Amino acid sequence: MTTIRIKLLTASVAVLAFGSANAASIYKTDDSSLILGGRVQANYNSVEATASHDKAAVETSARLRVDANTKIADGVKALGFAEWQVGAETSQNGKWNTRFAYAGFKTDNYGTLTFGQDHTGIYYVIDRTDVFSEYGSRGNTYWEFGGRQEGQIKYNYTNKGFVFNATYQSAGLNAVNNGAATSVGYTFDFSLPLVATVGYDYYDIRNSTDDRNSVAAGLSLGTEGDGFYSGLIYQFTDYDESKNKNGWEALASYGWENGWVLYLGYQNLRQGSAILRSNFIGELQYNFNSNFRVFLDSELGVTDIDTVDAYGRKIQSTGKRSDDKVAIAAQYNF
Known part of the structure; x- marks a missing residue:
């Protein structure tokens, strides 16, 4: 069976689903094509990194994905993509959770239209810094409703460095009546590619008058995992009733040809005058080949964090930093 390296293109943005991923071409x-892939990962997590926060432990997980497409007309393909994850040491042991599940159409010249569960349109901005294996991507509000939203209609258009994404969400399982998101970006073809992007999203919250919308901007320089890469994002989130949130993230990384990759980053999230998150993140990984890698991931608190009431108003400082976390992991991709 021949294995091939594939880069998964979601309807919004090209995303490496498992880092350095391989998949089996079944048909x-x-x-037409049918591709099956996935991964198995085993972590040794520190106390605060475990699901129970009880004691350090080995925790494992697995993912499975199916990627299919078929030509239905000249320049038009029908496509379907799904991905699930299961954790071995959780209270939901044995339950497969859906990460992606969408179907639609991909054209040669007019973009891609899909229906189902996927990243929202603003993720193209968030993705500038969403590169860490375990931690990171918490200096923003994108993940408040789970990130990958179900019930979406999604459109992506990419042409000569220009990228446009738009999503409309009809309903969600995470207290969302409806929502919409969009982003635009452009890649400048320098010696190191420079990506500049901006985005917007809106959510009508079920059983609440505290609806929210946000604007975000991001920059990245280089190619993640290949030599030098850096990313920066900022997001401002406005709530109808609660205090607004300001978040930003920054990182730099370098990938060597011998398989080593080093990542260093910082994330900060505030609501009103309250500090919700302030962390350094570091990761060192070694790729034996495109199938197997090991990594050390850590998250270290920087400043004392605050408690807030239901409307995001600061109550008091906790007097301590957020909990430090460490994970040592081995990951096999197939």
């Missing part, structure tokens, strides 16, 4: 012709 392939000039007009």
Whole structure:
């Protein structure tokens, strides 16, 4: 069976689903293909990094994905993509949670239209810094409703460095009546590619008058995992009733040809005058090949964090930093 390296293109943005991922081509012709892939990961997590926060432990998880497409007209393909994850040491042991599940159409010249569960349109901005294996991407509000939203209609158009994404969400399982998101970006073809992007999202919250919307901007320089890469994002989130949130993230990384990659980053999230998150993140990984890698991931608190009431108003400082976390992991991709 031949393994091939593939870069998964979601309807919004090209995303490496498992870092350096391989997949098995179960069926392939000039007009159709069916690809099966996934990963198995084992972590040794510190106390605060475990699901129970009780004691340090080994925790494992697995993912499975299916990627299929078939030609239905000249320049038009129908596509379907799904991905699930299961954790071995959780209270939901054995339950497969859906990460992605969408179907739609991909054209040669007019973009991609999909229906189902996927990242929202603003993720193209958040993705500038969402590169850490375990921690990171918490200096923003994108993940407040789970990030990958169900019930979406999604459109992506990419052409000569220009990227446009738009999503409309009809309903959600995470207290969302409806929502919309969009982003635009452009890649400048320098010696190191420079990506500049801005985005917007809106959510009508079920059983609440505290609806929210946000604007975000991001920059990245280089190619993640290949030589030098850096990313920076800022997001401002406005709530109808609660205090507004300001978040930003920054990182720098370098990937060597011998398989080593080092990541260093910082994230900060505030609501009104309250500090909700202030962390340094570091990761060192070694890729034996495109299938197998090991990594050390850590998150270290920087400043004391605050408690807030239901409307995000600061109550008091906790007098301590957020809990430090460490994970040592081995990951096999297939």
